[in-house]
Amino acid sequence: MDDFLLAFSALPTGTHRATFDGKSYVFSKSKFNAGKSWKLVAEELGGTDYISMNLYDLASGPRLYPCEMSAEKVITFVCGMVVAP
Numbered sequence: 119m120d121d122f123l124l125a126f127s128a129l130p131t132g133t134h135r136a137t138f139d140g141k142s143y144v145f146s147k148s149k150f151n152a153g154k155s156w157k158l159v160a161e162e163l164g165g166t167d168y169i170s171m172n173l174y175d176l177a178s179g180p181r182l183y184p185c186e187m188s189a190e191k192v193i194t195f196v197c198g199m200v201v202a203p
Contacts, residue, residue: 119180119182119193121197122182122193122196122197123180125196125197125199126156126158126173126196129145129147129158129196129199129201130147130201131147131148131149132146132147133145133146134146134147134201134202135163135201135202136160136199136200136201136202137199137200137202138195138198138199138200139198141162141163141165141167142162142163142164143160143161143162143163143167143169143199144160144161144163145158145159145160145161145169145199146158146159146160153175154174154175155172155173155174155175156172156173156174157170157171157172157173158170158171158173158192158196160195160199169187169191169192169195170184170185170186170187171183171184171185171192172185
């Protein structure tokens with residue numbers, strides 16, 4: 119989870135392009151609740167892949183909530199994506 123949190127925090131907020139596994143994506147990272155919650159949505163350009171997740175900074179520690187997909191898919195995507203310059 120530490121690698122995921124580092125990779126996620128390094129992503130810029132707003133809407134950007136990225137690549138993952140040889141495919142192009144557009145993603146949006148949004149901050150809510152003064153940085154206590156975050157949302158990431160990514161869509162494959164010209165394809166059907168879709169990533170959606172929420173991340174909450176709780177007193178008990180960070181909690182990842184993928185939206186209708188496995189946490190493994192979200193973690194692999196966030197850790198492996200390369201943001202376009």
